[in-house]
Amino acid sequence: MTKVTAQMSISLDGHYAGPRHDGTGSWIDSAEAAGFYRITRWVIDGAAWRGRQGFQGGKDDVDAAIIGETFEAAGAYVMGRNMADGGEVPWGDEPPFRAPVFVVTHRPREVLRRKGGTSFTYVTDGVASAVEQARAVAGGKDVAISGGGTLLRQVIKAGLLDELELHIVPTVLGTGMRLFDADLDLAVKEAIELTPIRVVQSPRVTHIRYRIDGREPLVLDDRGRGSGTPGTDTP
């Protein structure tokens, strides 16, 4: 059954890149790029990613296996316009997706077909529509939300995400672009609850896959003093 999934590499303090580039100088010299490169280094070093990019070598370890599995599981992708635009040149004639990609955007554009099975369809009627179009062509595989963070938050906010896999990189950037920003529209004393369903560890990154259970009110307990914590008290 098709699930809607997302992957994101983040620092220990929740950033997926350094502070947003303000347009001064080139992006590659920015603190945003320096943070982004650090957070995604484990991907770049993996043989599975390199193979999809046409590069040789790379590590064939537990981290690389996660990347390979992620590519295999996806039957279609949903992506933000910033990421699609930023990738258009570096991904070249044969992008690594090898599946239909639906780009959420306000600017209409004709479908862009690339070698190896990748196509980019520009969806102007919202993220829910993009997810539905991706689901229709995923062939029973997963719909993978590919980022960036703003799109992923939209998908979470709309209650469309089934599973989220975080790749937690052991570095603290201090400042930067946060995956979980304050725009999730949570009410006071409301949280989004999840359940960890798989943890894979390596010296370079901790991979935690979560099932998203949904919004729940935050309730108090009696801090263990009485019988108010169901199932945990011995009378």
Add this chain to the structure above:
Amino acid sequence: MTKVTAQMSISLDGHYAGPRHDGTGSWIDSAEAAGFYRITRWVIDGAAWRGRQGFQGGKDDVDAAIIGETFEAAGAYVMGRNMADGGEVPWGDEPPFRAPVFVVTHRPREVLRRKGGTSFTYVTDGVASAVEQARAVAGGKDVAISGGGTLLRQVIKAGLLDELELHIVPTVLGTGMRLFDADLDLAVKEAIELTPIRVVQSPRVTHIRYRIDGREPLVLDDRGRGSGTPGTDTP
């Protein structure tokens, strides 16, 4: 050999409590408390914590084992004044620490001795002094930095922390008090690097223990195109 360690329970989005209580109404009714209770619930439900508080029952699972281990490893504690003041009444005559506690504060106060081996010594000449005083009486066990977040950031910023164990609770609060705030004094393109040395998983919380390696400059790689990524390229 004595290590300086810290433990912190945080939400998936890095908060250890809800948004700071502004003093309106009672703390227990605040969003800060609602978030704090959610994040620390796994501790409250553990038999090891309940035993130290004089409460009966509780779960005796992998999470409780982590709490027991944490209490056992600590020979002395360092704590912020807010946490010490907030705990003074609820901890009662026999606080759960059973070891000397050094409280970092600007306000001098006489040593407070409690039953069961716990004492509170108020240190007015800074966090480094508190850590040194704790180390001197830890008897070869660890010095545990007990929070809150502001104190823990001071200790990290001063380069005094050897190990950090994060207990990542599968909930997203959206807003609140963050462990990793922007006041770590990191330079542009500088990060604090860590190495995960133990991961313990449960359905309720993921425990990751990190060794803190220190500050490092963020450097770019060639994204796999050439020979610039040492050890990963096949010529």
